[in-house]
Amino acid sequence: MNNFEQYRRxxxxxxxxxxxxxxxxxxxxVEMAHSRAPExxxxxxxxxxxxxxxxxxxxxxxxxxxxxxxxxxxxxxxxPQDSQWIRKVELTHKKTGAQHSLPVMCQHCEEPxxxxxxxxxxxxxxxxxxxxxxxxxxxxxxxxxxxxxYKARSLVHEDLNDTQLAHMPRGKGxxxxxxxxxxxxxxxxxxxxxxxxxxEQAILFGDLNDAGSEIARxxxxxxxxxxxxxxxxNTGVRYTGI
Amino acid sequence: xxxxxxxxEGNSAGYWALLGGLGALTLIGLFAAYNxxxxxxxxxxxxxxxxxxxxxxxxxxxxxxxxxxxxxxxxAGVFGKKIYKPLAPLSALLAIALLVGGLSVLMLDLGRAxxxxxxxxxxNPTSVFSWNVxxxxxxxxxxxxxxxxxxxxxxxxxxxxxxxxxxxxRLILTTGTGLIFSFLVARQAYGTALxxxxxxxxxxxxxxxxxxxxxxxxxGWGRRALxxxxxxxxxxxxxxxIAASFYMTLVYHLTNIYxxxxxxxxxxxxxxxxxxxxxFWLGQVVIGYAIPFILMVAPNTRSNRSAIAAxxxxxxxxxxxxxxxxxxxxxxxxxxxxxxxxxxSSFFDGEIHAYTPSYWEWMLGIxxxxxxxxxxxxAVKILRILPESLADEVADPHAKx
Amino acid sequence: xxxxxxxxxxxxxLVALSPLATAAGSAGVPEPVIQKGKGDQCVEDTEYMRKNHxxxxxxxxxxTVHEGIRTKQYSLKNCIECHATPNEKGELSVLGKDxxxxxxxxxxxxxxxxxxxxxxxxxGNGAMHPIVSTRSGPGEKTAAGMRHHLSGKSPSLNSTLSxxxxxxxxx
Numbered sequence: 137m138n139n140f141e142q143y144r145r146x147x148x149x150x151x152x153x154x155x156x157x158x159x160x161x162x163x164x165x166v167e168m169a170h171s172r173a174p175e176x177x178x179x180x181x182x183x184x185x186x187x188x189x190x191x192x193x194x195x196x197x198x199x200x201x202x203x204x205x206x207x208x209x210x211x212x213x214x215x216p217q218d219s220q221w222i223r224k225v226e227l228t229h230k231k232t233g234a235q236h237s238l239p240v241m242c243q244h245c246e247e248p249x250x251x252x253x254x255x256x257x258x259x260x261x262x263x264x265x266x267x268x269x270x271x272x273x274x275x276x277x278x279x280x281x282x283x284x285x286y287k288a289r290s291l292v293h294e295d296l297n298d299t300q301l302a303h304m305p306r307g308k309g310x311x312x313x314x315x316x317x318x319x320x321x322x323x324x325x326x327x328x329x330x331x332x333x334x335x336e337q338a339i340l341f342g343d344l345n346d347a348g349s350e351i352a353r354x355x356x357x358x359x360x361x362x363x364x365x366x367x368x369x370n371t372g373v374r375y376t377g378i
Numbered sequence: 379x380x381x382x383x384x385x386x387e388g389n390s391a392g393y394w395a396l397l398g399g400l401g402a403l404t405l406i407g408l409f410a411a412y413n414x415x416x417x418x419x420x421x422x423x424x425x426x427x428x429x430x431x432x433x434x435x436x437x438x439x440x441x442x443x444x445x446x447x448x449x450x451x452x453x454a455g456v457f458g459k460k461i462y463k464p465l466a467p468l469s470a471l472l473a474i475a476l477l478v479g480g481l482s483v484l485m486l487d488l489g490r491a492x493x494x495x496x497x498x499x500x501x502n503p504t505s506v507f508s509w510n511v512x513x514x515x516x517x518x519x520x521x522x523x524x525x526x527x528x529x530x531x532x533x534x535x536x537x538x539x540x541x542x543x544x545x546x547x548r549l550i551l552t553t554g555t556g557l558i559f560s561f562l563v564a565r566q567a568y569g570t571a572l573x574x575x576x577x578x579x580x581x582x583x584x585x586x587x588x589x590x591x592x593x594x595x596x597x598g599w600g601r602r603a604l605x606x607x608x609x610x611x612x613x614x615x616x617x618x619x620i621a622a623s624f625y626m627t628l629v630y631h632l633t634n635i636y637x638x639x640x641x642x643x644x645x646x647x648x649x650x651x652x653x654x655x656x657x658f659w660l661g662q663v664v665i666g667y668a669i670p671f672i673l674m675v676a677p678n679t680r681s682n683r684s685a686i687a688a689x690x691x692x693x694x695x696x697x698x699x700x701x702x703x704x705x706x707x708x709x710x711x712x713x714x715x716x717x718x719x720x721x722x723s724s725f726f727d728g729e730i731h732a733y734t735p736s737y738w739e740w741m742l743g744i745x746x747x748x749x750x751x752x753x754x755x756x757a758v759k760i761l762r763i764l765p766e767s768l769a770d771e772v773a774d775p776h777a778k779x
Numbered sequence: 780x781x782x783x784x785x786x787x788x789x790x791x792x793l794v795a796l797s798p799l800a801t802a803a804g805s806a807g808v809p810e811p812v813i814q815k816g817k818g819d820q821c822v823e824d825t826e827y828m829r830k831n832h833x834x835x836x837x838x839x840x841x842x843t844v845h846e847g848i849r850t851k852q853y854s855l856k857n858c859i860e861c862h863a864t865p866n867e868k869g870e871l872s873v874l875g876k877d878x879x880x881x882x883x884x885x886x887x888x889x890x891x892x893x894x895x896x897x898x899x900x901x902x903g904n905g906a907m908h909p910i911v912s913t914r915s916g917p918g919e920k921t922a923a924g925m926r927h928h929l930s931g932k933s934p935s936l937n938s939t940l941s942x943x944x945x946x947x948x949x950x
Binding site for chain 2: 201214216217218219220223224225226227228229230231236240249251252253254255256257258273274275276277278279281282283284285286287289290291292293294295308309310311363364367378
């Protein structure tokens with residue numbers, strides 16, 4: 137082999153090694169994201185949340201709503217007694233006429249009023265920030281529905297007659313709301329049905345506690361707000377563009 | 379003259395018809411509860427916008443009235459007014475019965491009524507409902523103990539403890555009932571500490587009004603003497619409580635009207651709310667406060683027993699109207715998620731929420747009232763609750779205090 | 780004190796009816812049909828499961844819901860994966876006259892609350908029917924029928940299981 141060949145081999149070897157070394161942190165990050173073993177409980181190391189860019193949200197588009205209904209086995213009907221875990225709200229400013237469109241679901245507050253008022257503790261906040269209803273102990277008193285500032289909760293008004301999806305138990309007489317697709321998070325998919333379905337990628341899912349995640353970086357860069365920020369609930373769902 | 383309590387005879391056709399009628403209404407209420415449990419709340423008019431409806435109007439009314447019904451006994455036992463002492467056993471009985479009626483409606487309306495028992499051990503220390511499980515149970519204990527010390531001479535030593543205990547416990551209980559709504563920060567009708575004392579004042583009015591009605595009915599139908607002195611004093615209490623209730627209502631709305639962010643809500647209740655506006659002005663203010671006040675103060679009518687009875691009935695109707703406006707009206711006005719914006723969505727954001735009570739809810743609510751009254755009708759027959767005579771010469775001579 | 784003729788009649792009636800009782804006892808409630816599920820054996824042995832499955836499920840559910848622990852061993856969903864067998868309609872389920880959970884529970888006359896909320900079918904089945912479609916014309920006794928009667932509105936949610944199928948188990 138002449139000098140040039142040797143040099144080339146050394147260069148390529150070094151380049152590959154460097155590339156490999158550079159990838160390792162990325163692989164390790166992916167490892168860490170999936171690293172919660174099934175027998176390990178969730179911890180407050182993570183705080184899951186959503187960042188919704190309302191400037192990308194189109195009036196009349198309901199892809200996120202449809203995706204949520206499909207994912208969770210909801211009927212999709214919109215009568216007064218039908219469950220809606222997420223809905224599109226169309227806003228028009230009273231004075232200026234400015235218009236916005238955005239999806240509203242359970243805001244997964246850090247200080248949830250629904251958790252404070254539940255008599256049995258069925259409405260609870262998991263350590264990783266997701267606010268859920270433990271339907272094993274929900275007695276259907278609907279006090280959480282009265283307390284929620286975002287009207288996020290629905291009561292199941294009738295028998296579901298075994299039409300539920302296997303991964304999403306829900307039943308008559310119990311209260312329910314957006315679970316932040318907890319079944320997907322626990323399975324390591326780290327996304328929600330609504331975030332996946334949005335054609336404009338207006339909904340971003342992520343770990344608010346991970347400074348390196350895209351959601352945390354965007355929240356640190358751009359102005360965002362909570363709905364009813366005056367209530368001091370520190371919601372996990374934030375919005376930009378309104 | 380010694381006042382002797384005696385059971386009523388309860389043998390007449392009228393008595394059995396009354397008890398039978400109340401029993402039938404109770405069964406109808408239970409039938410409604412069965413259907414609601416079996417088919418789900420879909421058969422009711424309640425929905426995801428109006429989550430607490432007519433059953434809660436009746437239930438909260440009964441619970442608030444229950445604590446106020448103990449007022450007459452407290453005036454005797456705590457404030458030492460001797461003329462009210464013979465009236466006290468009925469007061470304690472009525473308190474227990476009304477609370478049973480109210481709680482029956484509340485528990486039967488639960489989405490999972492079969493799980494109601496778990497509230498005994500699944501406790502959330504920040505939840506007013508959890509506190510109420512303790513407060514309501516304790517109230518039964520205190521009121522029952524109080525009644526016992528009044529009926530059983532050997533229990534007299536505990537009379538003071540029972541009387542004061544029941545009085546204080548009842549104030550905490552009614553505060554708890556008001557705080558159910560006070561602690562709801564997000565809704566414009568609620569989230570104010572004023573609701574706790576407001577409910578205490580309302581309880582005095584509603585409880586005493588029901589007491590007057592039951593007393594007049596028991597002595598009228600039971601053909602026992604009821605003198606004007608006793609009736610006059612109860613009437614005076616009602617007049618004071620109407621004034622106090624009106625004051626609370628006035629302060630509540632006046633403060634709300636002062637805040638710009640509450641104008642839309644106040645305009646809804648006071649002016650544009652349709653049924654809620656009608657129930658507020660006509661039901662609560664005119665029928666519930668103004669007319670009874672005038673009847674019980676004007677010289678021609680204030681001694682007239684029929685006028686007083688009619689006033690008590692109107693106070694009760696006004697109470698139901700007030701509860702409807704507070705509970706249902708407070709939910710009908712939509713949550714303001716985005717102040718300054720008009721909101722529109724598939725989940726009824728930004729619109730006044732519609733509610734029509736179903737027959738089932740009427741049946742359940744009235745069933746609760748029937749349970750309470752049936753308990754009273756039955757108890758006065760088997761226990762020595764009612765004095766043989768409350769004629770003036772019997773009740774009054776020892777009364778000057 | 781009962782009149783003596785009344786006592787005679789009562790005694791005679793008891794004697795006459797007792798064969799009925801024993802007959803009912805011998806005919807009795809049909810014994811549970813234990814259809815074999817998938818796999819060789821359950822996660823625990825049969826006697827342990829018969830005594831403790833309710834305790835095991837109750838403890839595991841709290842861990843799953845509150846702590847996100849989704850181990851498969853005591854997961855209800857996983858039970859259904861193996862124990863679901865074809866019901867009368869040919870669908871895999873643990874509910875149905877001769878299916879796993881229901882036939883034992885009917886025999887023991889113990890209401891099982893789980894399937895008020897949980898699907899009785901294994902995961903694959905559910906995914907086939909993502910959005911529930913509507914169907915009209917319920918009978919009088921269903922929730923939808925009641926509503927229809929009282930408010931004239933049309934019902935929602937269809938089902939492949941009728942109320943009768945799951946009677947005695949969750950109703």
